[in-house]
Amino acid sequence: MSDNELNSEINRRRTFAIISHPDAGKTTLTEKLLLYGGAIHLAGSVKSRKAQRHAVSDWMEIEKQRGISVTSSVMQFDYDGYRINILDTPGHQDFSEDTYRTLMAVDSAVMIIDVAKGVETQTQKLFKVCKQRGIPIFTFVNKLDRFGKNPFELMEELEKVLEIRAYPMNWPIGVDGAYQGVYNRQLAQIELFDGAGSQGQKVLPSVVGSVGDPVFSEMLGSGVHQALCDDIELLDMAGDSFDLEKVRQGELTPMFFGSAMTNFGVRNFLEQFLRLAPAPAPRLSSAGLVQPADSKFSAFVFKIQANMNPAHRDRLAFIRICSGKFTRGMAVLHNQSGKLLKLAQPQQFLAQERTIIDEAYPGDIVGLFDPGVFGIGDTLHEQGQAFTFADFPVFPPEKFARVQAKDTMKRKQFVKGITQLTQEGAVQLFRQADAGMESYIVGTVGSLQFDVLEYRLKNEYGVDILMNHLPYELARWLVGAEVKPKSLRGADRGMFVYDVKERPVLLVSNEWALRWVADNNPAVEFFPTPAVR
Ligand code: G4P
Numbered sequence: 113m114s115d116n117e118l119n120s121e122i123n124r125r126r127t128f129a130i131i132s133h134p135d136a137g138k139t140t141l142t143e144k145l146l147l148y149g150g151a152i153h154l155a156g157s158v159k160s161r162k163a164q165r166h167a168v169s170d171w172m173e174i175e176k177q178r179g180i181s182v183t184s185s186v187m188q189f190d191y192d193g194y195r196i197n198i199l200d201t202p203g204h205q206d207f208s209e210d211t212y213r214t215l216m217a218v219d220s221a222v223m224i225i226d227v228a229k230g231v232e233t234q235t236q237k238l239f240k241v242c243k244q245r246g247i248p249i250f251t252f253v254n255k256l257d258r259f260g261k262n263p264f265e266l267m268e269e270l271e272k273v274l275e276i277r278a279y280p281m282n283w284p285i286g287v288d289g290a291y292q293g294v295y296n297r298q299l300a301q302i303e304l305f306d307g308a309g310s311q312g313q314k315v316l317p318s319v320v321g322s323v324g325d326p327v328f329s330e331m332l333g334s335g336v337h338q339a340l341c342d343d344i345e346l347l348d349m350a351g352d353s354f355d356l357e358k359v360r361q362g363e364l365t366p367m368f369f370g371s372a373m374t375n376f377g378v379r380n381f382l383e384q385f386l387r388l389a390p391a392p393a394p395r396l397s398s399a400g401l402v403q404p405a406d407s408k409f410s411a412f413v414f415k416i417q418a419n420m421n422p423a424h425r426d427r428l429a430f431i432r433i434c435s436g437k438f439t440r441g442m443a444v445l446h447n448q449s450g451k452l453l454k455l456a457q458p459q460q461f462l463a464q465e466r467t468i469i470d471e472a473y474p475g476d477i478v479g480l481f482d483p484g485v486f487g488i489g490d491t492l493h494e495q496g497q498a499f500t501f502a503d504f505p506v507f508p509p510e511k512f513a514r515v516q517a518k519d520t521m522k523r524k525q526f527v528k529g530i531t532q533l534t535q536e537g538a539v540q541l542f543r544q545a546d547a548g549m550e551s552y553i554v555g556t557v558g559s560l561q562f563d564v565l566e567y568r569l570k571n572e573y574g575v576d577i578l579m580n581h582l583p584y585e586l587a588r589w590l591v592g593a594e595v596k597p598k599s600l601r602g603a604d605r606g607m608f609v610y611d612v613k614e615r616p617v618l619l620v621s622n623e624w625a626l627r628w629v630a631d632n633n634p635a636v637e638f639f640p641t642p643a644v645r
Pocket residue numbers: 132133134135136137138139140141162254255256257258370371372373374
């Protein structure tokens with residue numbers, strides 16, 4: 113393959129995740145995007161997957177549905193010459209470290225905000241991870257067909273809560289809660305909800321190329337038109353100017369107003385997004401930046417899904433391709449084990465279907481059968497190279513439990529299982545200082561991870577466990593000369609533990625307790641993750 117062909121494959125790829133708080137409209141928007149790409153024929157197929165997930169009451173059910181949720185966790189489709197990969201970031205009870213890790217594999221993110229609710233907690237958490245990576249974030253303010261907050265108020269909220277400035281690409285017309293449509297700032301045109309109140313829009317371009325055009329006044333009535341002119345003038349004068357470089361650095365978010373359900377503004381959003389979002393970017397490795405157009409293939413593992421078919425105990429490793437061309441059957445080196453692996457049955461995902469693929473390019477996600485060698489963050493590359501991609505961050509756990517084997521005779525299997533599942537990234541493991549080795553402390557970001565742990569220890573290692581949830585919500589890695597449980601004042605206000613690398617960590621129940629311990633131990637530093645140093 114020529115360099116040109118590789119380059120054009122790379123340049124047409126857009127790999128992104130949609131981040132939002134549950135119910136903001138992620139499923140609805142995803143479905144509309146897939147429909148534009150012709151990737152799903154039936155409206156509602158993404159929805160039915162969601163409905164099934166909602167009905168989940170225990171892990172057995174989750175397991176049954178895994179085939180569905182896995183195939184849908186990456187969706188690939190084409191639109192207007194672009195090849196689009198959407199990576200799912202599960203919400204609700206599915207929230208786990210996988211959700212965060214998925215954000216390591218994308219080049220940009222779309223943040224959905226409910227116009228009535230503004231920035232909500234889960235959006236905030238996911239946004240933070242995107243911000244740390246410095247990837248571009250595009251904002252879609254959804255449900256414009258309903259009552260909503262004032263758009264200036266929403267911009268202010270983004271700035272205050274998320275510390276990002278916004279550039280509105282379009283602007284709601286009408287008083288808060290009774291919007292008639294939007295004004296498109298690029299094209300100087302008004303786009304109104306159509307008379308039927310659903311599906312699509314009525315477009316009226318300006319003849320003179322500005323918001324002050326008298327044709328708008330006729331259409332909207334002079335009061336509404338004047339208010340719109342005032343808003344746009346304020347944005348032009350006092351707002352940020354559009355700066356693609358700032359967008360690419362994640363410092364400015366293009367903000368779109370629309371309604372996924374009524375399909376208002378979705379196509380315009382998709383087209384602008386594809387134009388402004390970046391193609392796959394270079395990735396940092398131990399040997400410097402790896403360019404997507406390097407002729408040699410490389411990739412990293414960002415997610416492992418085990419036991420998709422309990423009868424076969426198979427594991428699937430999801431890789432994100434970073435450079436070169438991937439072809440079925442190619443032999444690649446797994447850097448961490450030094451093993452040469454033949455990638456015989458690579459899988460790719462098209463909406464609801466899994467298919468075997470023959471080739472893939474940077475930005476694409478491929479599922480590989482894992483012979484049990486892969487770990488999260490591992491590097492794969494063609495022979496003749498030697499590097500690893502930069503370490504994955506550790507995400508601060510927020511939920512903790514003490515676990516032990518119900519039957520002490522099963523301790524060996526218990527330790528083996530919990531160690532392997534930790535390596536796989538299913539949970540984070542700690543041991544309590546000065547306690548015996550019968551039990552471990554497990555940390556997670558979402559409660560689903562506890563269910564997964566319990567289920568997999570039983571089904572894959574034959575161990576029933578006892579689990580006691582602990583009242584802690586914060587973990588802090590402690591740095592200072594000789595931090596010991598006895599020398600740390602107030603250690604008994606939380607729990608002193610060690611992580612798998614024997615680094616001291618304090619678990620506490622809230623910020624208040626943390627502040628007390630920090631104030632009383634001025635020589636100790638407290639970090640939310642082991643990596644931040
Ligand atoms: P999620 O994946 O982010 O959790 O949200 P989802 O798309 O499922 O949307 C949550 C609810 O919001 C759904 O209603 C959906 O129909 C509605 N919704 C999504 N986009 C819009 C919009 O642009 N305008 C309005 N008014 N509603 C929107 P539901 O009652 O939970 O489900 P359903 O009965 O509509 O299927």
